[in-house]
Amino acid sequence: MKMADKELADKAxxxxxxxxxxxxxxxGANEATKALERGNAKLVAIAKDxxxxxxxxxxxILAKEKGVPCIEIDTKEExxxxxxxxxxxxxxxxxxxxTAKKVLAEINKKLGGEKKEEEKAEKPKEEKAEEKKEEKAEEKKEEKKEEKKEEKKxx
Numbered sequence: 001m002k003m004a005d006k007e008l009a010d011k012a013x014x015x016x017x018x019x020x021x022x023x024x025x026x027x028g029a030n031e032a033t034k035a036l037e038r039g040n041a042k043l044v045a046i047a048k049d050x051x052x053x054x055x056x057x058x059x060x061i062l063a064k065e066k067g068v069p070c071i072e073i074d075t076k077e078e079x080x081x082x083x084x085x086x087x088x089x090x091x092x093x094x095x096x097x098x099t100a101k102k103v104l105a106e107i108n109k110k111l112g113g114e115k116k117e118e119e120k121a122e123k124p125k126e127e128k129a130e131e132k133k134e135e136k137a138e139e140k141k142e143e144k145k146e147e148k149k150e151e152k153k154x155x
Contacts, residue, residue: 005072008110012045012071015094015103016082022098027089029055035093036062043069043094043104047076050090059091069104069111 019025026035029050035041036059044063046056063070073079076088083092097104 008071008107009045009073011103011107011110012043013073013078013082015043015097015100015107016045016079016092017084018100018103019094019096019098020082020084023094023100024096024098025083026093026095027083027085027091029059029091032059032091032093033062035095036066036068039066040095041066041068041093042097043071043107044091045071045073045079045082045093046091047074047079047088048072049075056090069107071107 016025026032026041029046032041032044032046036044041063044059046059050056060070073082076090079090079092080086080088083089094100094104
């Protein structure tokens with residue numbers, strides 16, 4: 001595990017511990033998925049040691065679609081302890097951060113640096129697609145103008 005990953009995992013666990021008392025969290029893969037789908041999740045943490053992995057496989061994808069940070073934690077037990085439960089849990093979603101806002105902001109800042117590099121690579125494609133749409137719109141406008149001119153000539 002890279003140092004940055006461990007640091008992010010620790011920050012996520014800290015945020016979960018704070019949010020469980022001053023905010024609101026959802027425990028388990030199903031609850032975390034629902035929170036993401038409803039747009040309520042501020043952060044999602046999933047355990048790496050979930051078996052079978054299909055239980056949480058969809059969560060990072062859904063989190064990315066929703067723009068929610070998703071952080072992997074080494075074990076279910078670590079997640080369970082952070083959530084204040086006696087058993088391990090596969091996933092946790094923070095839906096109300098409470099006083100964990102500052103910690104979440106730090107996590108987003110760290111993840112933001114990584115995301116910006118990814119966005120730079122994706123932007124040119126998006127810009128090209130937008131330019132093509134604009135060009136097509138201009139062509140349609142020109143065609144309509146020509147049609148109107150011809151209609152007036154015909155009258």
